[in-house]
Amino acid sequence: MIPDDDVILDIQGLGKRYRDGLVALRGVDLSIRRGEIFALLGPNGAGKTTLISVVCGLVNASAGTVRVDGFDIVRDFRQTRARIGLVPQELAVDAFETVRATVAFSRGLMGRPPDPGHVERVLRQLSLWDKRDAQVRTLSGGMKRRVLIAKALAHEPSLLFLDEPTAGVDVELRHDMWAMVRGLRERGTTVVLTTHYIEEAEEMADRIGVMRRGELVVVEETASLMRRLGSRQLTVVMQSPLPALPPALADLPLSLSEDGSTLTYSFDAQAQSSGIADLLRRLAGQGIDVRDLHTSETSLEDIFVGLVREAAA
């Protein structure tokens, strides 16, 4: 158990059924520690955005409770919302406002007195200062996303939600974004982000949660999850198809494709020895000629499938 005052966000039994009957969240329990970076992964439609929307007050929950800093999001919504910053998944901007005005607007809306100094700091930090007097509609997509981040930071939130901050963003900006998030953490801001990129979660997050069909199937420290999931596959294409896997190779993590033409070997990339050399020797020993070889990393989708199978077992 984490001590209570170390928990900034506490979600219990959260359920959401949309009016059309679709169940987007099924009894989600989650505690986020103060100061951590938490990545929420999951395929399209898993319920990540819905989860964030409930916490921020954009969607009404059907069941369960959410507390931010000990305050209930329904009863004490003024306290909880003042602490939260949200960068939504969709790029929705006030097109005709200037960058500076739209950021100052957000600060006021969140109940803070005007502070041009803070607005300037946020804009400089996001490399938007040069664009401060430009209308938002004249900016590129990546810049608009940064404007949304600036707006979310305008009132100095202690809990920041980034819903797919790096979708449609180039490599350079992605690295800037990562650096920015780390900078925020150093200043004590808790960050919850969603992403479809496993590398991004691995790179940034202290912990990772995986959602699937409205359920949080796994919550784990990033390092241990990566170790567990760091399996790779070696695909071996053979000269001639095999009718069946030779019994002499049964002790290896091998599987034969349906047409008998390829073998798939799973191994742990982080382990001392991959066992590939040994595998190739033993194939040769069985008189199996290898035509081609390639390795692949477990894709995010495989991970989800693996996790869900595990959860079911």
Place this chain on the structure above:
Amino acid sequence: MNRHAIAAIYRFEMARTFRTLMQSIASPVLQTTLYFVVFGAAIGARMGEVDGVSYGAFIIPGLIMLSLLSESIGNASFGIYLPKWSGTLYQVLSAPVSWIEVVIGYVGAAASKSILLGLLILATARLFVPYEIAHPLWMIAFLVLTAVSFSLFGFILGLWADNFEQLQVVPLMVVTPLTFLGGAFYSISMLPPVWQTITLFNPVVYLVSGFRWSFYGISDVNVVVSLAAIVGFLAACLLLVWWIFRTGWRLRP
């Protein structure tokens, strides 16, 4: 009460108004001026007095009400529909504000704009027709009450509308006919008796009549009834907005 939020919304909306100064202020003023020229000067010159007031002067309160109504509804409905449509309303919905702050910000801005417009039209009318205002304080009271309650009505309309068409249809199909038939250009006593009775079901009649009373001391219906009608309408709109925010209707899935 989150007064910084009210100020932020109010300033945001007013900035939008001043960015589009031509549509917001200049065009309604021009339109009303045309009414004065056509109805007041051209036609009015051939008409006698209505209830002891020259026709040109008689139509001033009605014309102001006409603009006030359509502008209040238009401004307020557009002001809230636009962020709903563009998706930027998420900011307001995730802000530490209750319906009260949201309404004061949006409706306050829309009403301010209409009041400003009403006063501008009043000043413009002076160029064409001489008039007196018998009860200036009541005139302001009617102006403000009407602007606020119809901005509130427009706000509800904007929350309700799912597309631009719906946004246009209510002002066009309901409000415009009601205002034209609401006694802006004539006294109800000029109508045949049957129509006089039917007209009493038109809420705009009460607004125009009350407003005209504040100018010339003449009215089609008792001024107390007029006042009660506006206040009742205002209360109904407030109740509806409160309900919308409480249930999240069209706002929070």
